[in-house]
Amino acid sequence: MAATSKSEAMSGLKLISPTAIYVILLLAVPLATVILYSVLTGGRGTISLPFTFENYAQLLEKPVYGYIMLKSLLIALVVTFITIVLAYPVAYFVSFHVRPERKSLWLFLITIPFWTSYIIRVSLWFVILGYGGVVDSALASIGLEPLNIASYSILSIIIVLAHAYAPFAVLPIFVSLEKVDRSLLEAGQDLGESRWATFTRVTLPLTMPGVIASVLIVFIPTVGDYVTPKLVADGKEPMIANFIETQLLKLNNYAQGSAFAVTSMVMVAVVCLIFILLNRRFIGGQK
Template sequence: MAATPSSEARSGLKLISPPVVYAILMLAAPLATVLVYSVMTGEKGAVSLPLTLDNYYELFTKPIYRALMGRSLMVSFFVTAATVLLAYPVAYFVSFHVAPSRKSLWLFLITIPFWTSYIIRVSLWRTILGYDGILDSIVMGLGLSDTQPNVLSHGVLSIIITLAHAYAPFAVLPIFVSLEKVDRSLLEAGQDLGESRWMTFLRVTLPLSLPGVIAAVLIVFIPTVGDYVTPELIGGGKTPMIANLMETQMLKQRDQAMGSAIAVAAMTIVALISIAFVLWNRRFLGGRK
């Protein structure tokens, strides 16, 4: 007896209901709670009625909030650019110049940083970049400078270096997957037609690998905007970002309404930038077909 459309629909609903329930409980419900909190009145470590937009008004009128959001976006932009520019050659080398039997080994080595805690990796960069640290010892030992550079004292620069290292594997892997899908015969055809290796790369390899680059950009950009551990440990709390302000409002000042408003505003800005980036790249890719 053939299954009726209604029975097939019920079977489909039963199949997807567990992940739907999980998504609602773990994703939608917390986001909805933060959104509701952001338009409530915060006082004495709690939120209460009436509903108000004062939190958003304060958020967009006080210079300190705009400055921290701007710094977070700037740091995330430079981290993303540095990470992708450094990750692409690594992924290209593994994809095109490493024997197929050894590619898994190389990918295994790239993921080694994940074996240690993120906080431990950040703390190690304090030892490398800090005053009288490893970098200072190398520079002074080679006679490259009479004074210790102490990169850690340059808050934004040290944060960018640390985040770029921490998120490098996230950029390498999607780019590698995209490069693996490039048809090698297209590269051979380009060179047979007289194109140089560089022009073949620009006209064939790079455009075909752009999906991986776009994925790497989003994977790195979105979480680095909300990173608060690195500015706290590396910058010593002297170079805060928007997530540090969020943590201060939520846990120290116990103003959950204002902290939620900051979170909603930051998520909205990051989402708009990410969507605009994806749409721009779709237009670009469509123009190359």
């Protein structure tokens, strides 16, 4: 038995080796390099020994780093919240009120926008929200004042991001809704609970794993988004990704840029962990 499992292990390792070697060389090594660079001494275009925590100390000293980090986190949290709240009823509708053979058609309709021309969608928002753009000209044609939403940078970043990542949120919630045992809901109502009470006491807790998955799947790309802040607010409100670009490429400071990148990765990971821990009592309750 031991011999067969050993040969099985060998075959498995051999089979996965091309993919494994690829990701080790091109993903693990670069990430490790960034972590290494973040504790080296850097200057404009140079990087050298000795090891130092100076780069991290700088992050604490200069308020701009903390500001960018906090702003990105807050924007991403607001976007995530809006996205999930808007998506939940849609997932609920498709799971509970659509005939089984029609469900995949609805899901397909919801996911199409996610796969199509991200750059064009985001750029279009600029045209839509901008001064004299689609929204303003439509308002003007019915005799209303222009809003010029694009001048409110953070508001427009939130609108565009909430739209860009909306389809992400529906699928995980839908999958967890599909797993809810319908007889539980009937039992709740037979025992005299209202439909709303059944929802808050049975359905919602049972689907929390899906909600958490949606939170993560929206939060992570949102907090690291590069295009939207660059385009919509004309780059005046940089988020983490834009700032990393500035540090690494414009200022050519690999050490400082790496420290910022590592810190933001850790921040994102910590926020995700908090979400998972907060809801640990729901996760694992359902398989």
